[in-house]
Amino acid sequence: MNNEELKTTITALLPSDTFEEGGEWLNINVEPKDWLPLAQQLRNDASLFFDYLFCLTCIDWKTHLTMVYHLSSTRCRHNIVVKSKLDRSNPEIETVSKIWKTAEFHEREVYEMFGVKFLNHPDLRLLILPDGWEGKKPMLKDFEDAVNMIRL
């Protein structure tokens, strides 16, 4: 499917979402509460069939956080980007690790780096950072560390 067809199909699934166009792929903005049901439909719908989550990350915009999911279909060969705006003081979103298993590791990384809490995640612990790093979120823009960070 091309971007226009994807847009029509996804609007039918979730009328409240908004789209951003102009980039390489169709960008969809969803509310955090709508994300899990939409994710299930994106994965299971036979004409969409987004079975490959190839990138999962977060962006700190200083006023809010944005979760970014890059999805691809190995059968239909189309790609989309799903974005969800989170509250910076208490970022929370449902996990998608049951739909795409790779999300378990990626979400753990986002959890420790940005502090996003993934609800119902099977094993939400530090993955890369050592013990004692809880509370400090190194990828946030206001993070300062005089010892471990070198400014160039």
Added chain:
Amino acid sequence: MVEEIGTTEEGDLIINVGPQHPATHGVLHLVITLNGETIKKVEPHLGYIHRSIEKMCESLTYRQFIYVTSRMDYLSAHINNHACALCVEKGLDVEIPRRAQVIRVLMDELTRIASHELWWGAMAMDLGAFTPFFHAFRERETINDIMEETCGARLTMNYMVPGGLMADLHPNFQKRVKEFITLYKLKINEYAELVTGNIIFQNRMKGVGYLSAEDAISYGCSGPTARGSGVSCDIRKLYPYEVYDKLEFDEVLETEGDSFARYMVRIGEMNQSIKIIEQLIDNIPDGDFQAKTKVVLKLPKGEFYSRVETARGELGVYIVSEGGTTPYRIKFRSPGFSNLSALDHMARGSKLGDLVAMMGTLDLVIPDIDR
């Protein structure tokens, strides 16, 4: 982070493999729950070589950040640089000269062979044979010498920059690559004799670490790891960049999904890379090796994503720009990180001794996982 060696309530044994263990090929730490000799759970603990390259890149300009990325997957340094250069060029909307495109592909494929050769030697060593390592390094050295001549470095080349290449080819390049092709064709049979056809190796790899196609996709596996399970995922074929769409080569697919299938994919890929190099080495067009770009690069506001096929799988570079000279946020989707996440699933129920065969055929490079 480190769990004590001990037993669980059910009487299972917990042991640590690594962070300093030859089979982990670096500083990877696995906490393994064992019932007798059977693996119940593998829990990777990462971060021993985490440098937060993504954070570092936020304060580096688009000309500087390339140098850091050579240190991610150090065996595919050229291809990492390539992905970053592609992403910046996408943002700048620059078309690079054809000469640069062809040289980039040549370098990528030489890197792929060098990387797979190191993997081959190291994997055979994991399974108890020391000789293949020296055989592999003999050929790999030749590639490193070629790289050294043109790029000035053997491992972290930093040769591909936004707009093209750092420098033109060394005059000896074509001659030395042709010499390498002759050498490779002479020696590749030794690989088959030593390892591929060896019944002991086959028994240790066949049926070990099974990964179904569906699981491979769900775990986000890419590269030879997914292709060993029959998943067609070669970025060079699906989303061609540079001159890959004009070249003749096959995507190597195996359907068994075990360690031996992944092994065969990599061996097949080396031959395909040679095929690509042979098509290009006499057809390097004349012209500039760099497009005309500004000294200070500024990307327009927006988001750019580039994907390339490294020796380990799909590398994605995601740049979020606010219009400045440095990226606002950069994300490296490294193939090793996703491939490693499938290890627990693959290993459950198999014997501890088979774990090295699985890790060997995942081709883990730890700096690529930790970043």
